[in-house]
Amino acid sequence: MPEGDTIFRSARALNLALQGRQVTSFETAYAQLAGVNDQAPVAGRAVERVESRGKWLLIHFTGDLILVTHMLMSGSWHIYRPGERWRRSRSHMRAVIATSDFVAVAFDVPVASFHTARSLERNTTIPRLGPDLLGGKFSEDEAIQRLQERGDDEIANALLNQQVVAGIGNVFKSEICFTCGVNPFAKVSTLPAAKLEQLLEASRRLMAANVNEGAGDRIVTYTGLRRTTGADNPTARLWVYGRRGKQCRRCGTLILMRKQGVGARSTYWCPECQPLPESPGLMPTQIEGSSAPIRRRKVGCG
Numbered sequence: 001m002p003e004g005d006t007i008f009r010s011a012r013a014l015n016l017a018l019q020g021r022q023v024t025s026f027e028t029a030y031a032q033l034a035g036v037n038d039q040a041p042v043a044g045r046a047v048e049r050v051e052s053r054g055k056w057l058l059i060h061f062t063g064d065l066i067l068v069t070h071m072l073m074s075g076s077w078h079i080y081r082p083g084e085r086w087r088r089s090r091s092h093m094r095a096v097i098a099t100s101d102f103v104a105v106a107f108d109v110p111v112a113s114f115h116t117a118r119s120l121e122r123n124t125t126i127p128r129l130g131p132d133l134l135g136g137k138f139s140e141d142e143a144i145q146r147l148q149e150r151g152d153d154e155i156a157n158a159l160l161n162q163q164v165v166a167g168i169g170n171v172f173k174s175e176i177c178f179t180c181g182v183n184p185f186a187k188v189s190t191l192p193a194a195k196l197e198q199l200l201e202a203s204r205r206l207m208a209a210n211v212n213e214g215a216g217d218r219i220v221t222y223t224g225l226r227r228t229t230g231a232d233n234p235t236a237r238l239w240v241y242g243r244r245g246k247q248c249r250r251c252g253t254l255i256l257m258r259k260q261g262v263g264a265r266s267t268y269w270c271p272e273c274q275p276l277p278e279s280p281g282l283m284p285t286q287i288e289g290s291s292a293p294i295r296r297r298k299v300g301c302g
């Protein structure tokens with residue numbers, strides 16, 4: 001049975017292949033999906049994003065249409081180039097989403113249905129997203145509660161979990177932790193509620209500042225247009241993300257990177273500005289070859 005992390009990786013791969021692309025054709029072996037497709041064709045829509053929620057995989061199309069699949073025992077999604085030979089027999093095909101560059105094929109997916117945002121919201125078997133950080137009705141209390149329910153999770157993983165709070169991608173995860181002086185590997189339970197509040201406020205601020213530039217790409221992880229330092233110089237846009245081995249912009253210590261969590265996402269942090277809360281008395285290890293801190297400023301949130 002595919003585990004959550006397999007589905008997460010499938011969603012990530014599908015997102016990279018399909019996001020932003022226009023669907024040129026849609027085909028399905030399920031009568032129910034075909035019926036919806038007849039009424040409201042998938043072809044012609046663009047793929048907004050692909051996400052996983054637990055064992056569910058959701059493909060969002062423009063015009064409020066969402067294809068929801070559950071893998072159960074046997075299901076899988078394959079990505080092919082147009083014209084490439086499929087690795088499974090056509091008799092196992094349940095759905096095909098074709099774009100000019102990639103063809104995504106669902107094989108033996110036993111559960112598949114179309115939803116609108118509203119019907120998805122009402123569905124109780126598909127896990128819901130956490131409070132939307134950029135939504136008008138964002139509830140900080142609910143977000144903090146959802147974070148605290150995952151006390152054993154490392155904070156960067158919890159921030160990235162769309163069922164805790166919706167909207168933080170892999171770049172912002174590292175940037176948010178840095179601006180709040182929080183070690184991304186700290187367990188949520190070791191952080192006081194006030195610190196969680198700070199993290200959420202920083203998240204909303206950073207994301208609101210980027211919402212126009214990063215339009216629509218809520219889960220993708222490229223650094224192209226994101227800006228969190230407030231600097232106009234494009235090379236000075238990010239505090240830590242993508243800066244492994246470079247000097248911290250605040251203290252000059254070398255930025256570290258480690259793979260973290262489900263899907264082994266890259267996490268960047270400054271060991272000096274973001275010490276682990278369990279060892280407040282310990283000085284971070286000085287990295288061999290790093291120069292002394294060039295300047296030091298109090299690290300607050302923002």
Ligand SMILES: [Zn+2]
Pocket residue numbers: 248249250251252253270271272273274
């Ligand atoms: Zn630093």
